[in-house]
Amino acid sequence: QVQLQQRGAGLLKPSETLSLTCAVSGGSFSGYYWTWIRQPPGKGLEWLGEINHSGGTTYSPSLKSRVTISLETPKNRFSLRLTSITAADTAVYYCARGSGVAAVPFYTYWGQGSLVIVSS
């Protein structure tokens, strides 16, 4: 059974950099698109971006200047980095496995979610 296990800091200060990792187990790491999605408290889902097994990335236009998604293939992990964070970045962050095709919101496996709070 495919499992995604998230790790990362929970409380950050404004202007700091958010870093989260997602470890994948129980299935192939290659051949899929790996995605980060977030959800502010009480609000809807927001797609942040995706990365394929070759390292090719697509980011949300609204966050493109601040977000980086990267792979650690030998460790079956991928990571999210969001710079210059503000209170508006407070959210539950989810990692998810997409399909083998780009640009398709087909997410069958999700991480447990990581609550990140940005506060001074």
Next chain:
Amino acid sequence: QSVLTQPPSASGTPRQRVTISCSGSSSNIGRNFVYWYQQLPGTAPKLLIYRNNQRSSGVPDRFSGSKSGTSASLAISGLRSEDEADYYCASWDDSLSAVLFGEGTKLTVL
């Protein structure tokens, strides 16, 4: 940023049929598949419907999806108390080059 419009709320009584709409445009729903997710409180979203009308593995046939032009709908028949959740539509947008989620619809089973 979402340009997929959903009603904020929907409700129904047990055994009733409810539908949730998702309105987009020619750059997203009009050209691409629609996906539907169910999110129970405190949990990660779960894929219900993919490619407009295909049920994900294990999803009861009470759930069905459809698409027409730039709009899509999720129908739930034989409503049950455990269907009370938030529902989101999603689609790729060719103009934005991004995945869009709808604003979400909170379904209440009365």
